[in-house]
Amino acid sequence: MxxxxxxxxxxxxxxxxxxxxxxxxxxxxxxxxxxxxxxxxxxxxxxxxxxxxxxxxxxxxxxxxxxxxxxxxxxxxxxxxxxxxxxxxxxxxxxxxxxxxxxxxxxxxxxxxxxxxxxxxxxxxxxxxxxxxxxxxxxxxxxxxxxxxxxxxxxxxxxxxxxxxxxxxxxxxxxxxxxxxxxVDNNALLSAYQRALPTRLAQQKALGLCANNFVFVGRLIDFKNLPSLINAFAEARRQSIESAGWGLIMLGDGPQYDALIRQVANLNLSDWVKILPGRPWFKVPDVLALANVLVLPSRSEPWGLVVNEAMACGMPVLVSNRCGCVQDLVHDGQNGLVFDPDQPAQLTRSLLRFMQNEVNAAQMGQLSQRIIAPYxxxxxxxxxxxxxxxxx
The missing domain is CATH 3.40.50.2000 (Glycogen Phosphorylase B;)
Structure with missing residues (x-):
C-alpha cells in the first residue's frame, strides 16, 4: 500500500x-x-x-x-x-x-x-x-x-x-x-510547560503580571471576540472583591492590536490586562505557565487547537460553544466551562467562578490531561x- x-x-x-x-x-x-x-x-x-x-x-x-x-x-x-x-x-x-x-x-x-x-x-x-x-x-x-x-x-x-x-x-x-x-505534540508541550513553571513568579514580576491569570492565545482578529473578553473581565473585576489578584494575558498579534490597547486603557485595566507579542508554538507553554485558566471566546472556530495545548499542560479551559472542540474536549463543569459568546454575562459569570474559587481549578486541570491523552x-x-x- x-x-x-x-x-x-x-x-x-x-x-x-x-x-x-x-x-x-x-x-x-x-x-x-x-x-x-x-x-x-x-x-x-x-x-x-x-x-x-x-x-x-x-x-x-x-x-x-x-x-x-x-x-x-x-x-x-x-x-x-x-x-x-x-x-x-x-x-x-x-x-x-x-x-x-x-x-x-x-x-x-x-x-x-x-x-x-x-x-x-x-x-x-x-x-x-x-x-x-x-x-x-x-x-x-x-x-x-x-x-x-x-x-x-x-x-x-x-x-x-x-x-x-x-x-x-x-x-x-x-x-x-x-x-x-x-x-498537538502533547509531550513536547507538557515538557516545555514543566520547564517554565519554576520561574513562574519571577517571570510574572518581570512582566508586571498578576499572581493569577486568565490567558488567551491566538491571532488578534475579529471572530476571536476579544473586545467581549476584555469587557467581561472588566465586569467580573467590578463584581468580585476577590478579583484583585487576577489578570488577563492576551498572547498574539493581529489587526485588532491597537483597538484592544485603547479599550484596555479606556477601561483603566492597563495594570491587569497585558497583551504580549505572538511567539512560536513551542514557546507558548512559557506563557501558559504564567496563567491559571485558558479562555477561547471565539464566535467561530472550526476546532481550537490551543485548547488541546492548554489541556496537555494540565489547565482548565473556558471555551465558547462555537468552537468545534467543545463537543469532544470540554466537559462543562468538570474540566472547564462552556459559554455562549453572544451572551457576555455568561462569560463574566464563568470568569467569576474561578476568581471566587467556586470551582476546583486543580482538579479540572488534572481531568483535562486525562481527557486529552487519547488526542x-x-x-x-x-x-x-x-x-x-x-x-x-
Whole structure:
C-alpha cells in the first residue's frame, strides 16, 4: 500500500507531529510506504514565528520532525498559483503511483483536480475536514458543491465530532468517517510547560503580571471576540472583591492590536490586562505557565487547537460553544466551562467562578490531561493508518 498525503504548509507543527508518528508506524509495516507533499513552507500571515529569541539572546529553533516529505515550493502559500500547484501535485502523484491519497480539504482547486485525476484511475481518496455547521453561515451553491465533492471521496478524517456531524448532514455515510480527532505534540508541550513553571513568579514580576491569570492565545482578529473578553473581565473585576489578584494575558498579534490597547486603557485595566507579542508554538507553554485558566471566546472556530495545548499542560479551559472542540474536549463543569459568546454575562459569570474559587481549578486541570491523552499524535496516527488500510 502506497499512501500519498497532500498538506498545505510545512509550518503546521501539529500535523508534523502526527506525520512523524505515522511514519514510525509505517516503517514497522510490510509493503506499506508513505510520502507527504507539503505545498508551501508557510503562510504569509504566520511569517516570523518559526523561531524566537530567548532572554539570553540565543535563538531557539522549532523541534524537528522526521518523516518522508517533499516541499514543493519554498515560499508563502499565497504566492503559489493554482496552475503551479496543480502541475506539481499531478506530476508527483503520477511518479509516486499511490493506492490512496489523503487531501487537506475541499477548498483548493489544485487538490480537487488531483481528486478527479485519482478517481479516473481507481485510486482511493480520503479528504480531511475541519469545518463544522457553526463556524460559518451555511447554504447555497457552496453546500451543493461540497455534497458533490464528498460524494467522490472514499473516506474522511475529521477534526472531531462536530466536523463529522457536518459531513453526515451533507450526505456522508457514518462508516466513511475514519477519524474524529485532532492532535498537538502533547509531550513536547507538557515538557516545555514543566520547564517554565519554576520561574513562574519571577517571570510574572518581570512582566508586571498578576499572581493569577486568565490567558488567551491566538491571532488578534475579529471572530476571536476579544473586545467581549476584555469587557467581561472588566465586569467580573467590578463584581468580585476577590478579583484583585487576577489578570488577563492576551498572547498574539493581529489587526485588532491597537483597538484592544485603547479599550484596555479606556477601561483603566492597563495594570491587569497585558497583551504580549505572538511567539512560536513551542514557546507558548512559557506563557501558559504564567496563567491559571485558558479562555477561547471565539464566535467561530472550526476546532481550537490551543485548547488541546492548554489541556496537555494540565489547565482548565473556558471555551465558547462555537468552537468545534467543545463537543469532544470540554466537559462543562468538570474540566472547564462552556459559554455562549453572544451572551457576555455568561462569560463574566464563568470568569467569576474561578476568581471566587467556586470551582476546583486543580482538579479540572488534572481531568483535562486525562481527557486529552487519547488526542495524542500516536493515537491519531494509528487511526489514520487503520483508515488507509480499510479504504484500500
Amino acid at each position: 502506497r499512501v500519498l498525503i497532500v498538506h498545505n504548509i510545512l509550518w503546521a507543527h501539529y500535523k508534523s507531529s502526527v506525520f512523524q508518528a505515522l511514519q514510525q508506524l509505517v516503517d514497522k509495516q510490510i509493503n506499506v510506504d508513505m510520502k507527504v507533499l507539503q505545498i508551501a513552507r508557510n503562510e504569509r500571515s504566520r511569517a516570523g514565528i518559526e523561531t524566537t529569541a530567548n532572554t539570553d539572546g540565543e535563538t531557539t529553533a522549532a523541534p524537528a520532525y522526521q518523516y518522508n516529505y517533499e516541499l514543493l515550493f519554498d515560499r508563502f502559500a499565497e504566492d503559489i498559483g493554482v496552475v503551479e500547484r496543480t502541475r506539481a501535485l499531478l506530476q508527483r502523484a503520477k511518479a509516486y503511483k499511490p493506492d490512496v491519497i489523503n487531501l487537506t480539504g475541499y477548498y483548493d482547486p489544485a487538490q480537487l483536480m488531483l481528486l478527479v485525476w485519482a478517481k479516473r484511475r481507481g485510486i482511493r481518496v480520503i479528504i480531511q475536514n475541519e469545518s463544522t455547521v457553526a463556524d460559518h453561515e451555511r447554504g447555497g451553491w457552496k453546500e451543493r458543491l461540497k455534497r458533490w465533492i464528498f460524494s467522490q471521496c472514499d473516506g474522511f478524517f475529521c477534526f472531531g465530532s462536530s466536523s463529522a456531524d457536518y459531513l453526515i448532514q451533507l450526505g456522508v455515510r457514518p462508516e466513511q468517517i475514519l477519524l474524529r480527532k485532532s492532535a 495524542a499524535p500516536e493515537m491519531v496516527a494509528q487511526e489514520m493508518l487503520d483508515g488507509f488500510k480499510k479504504i484500500v
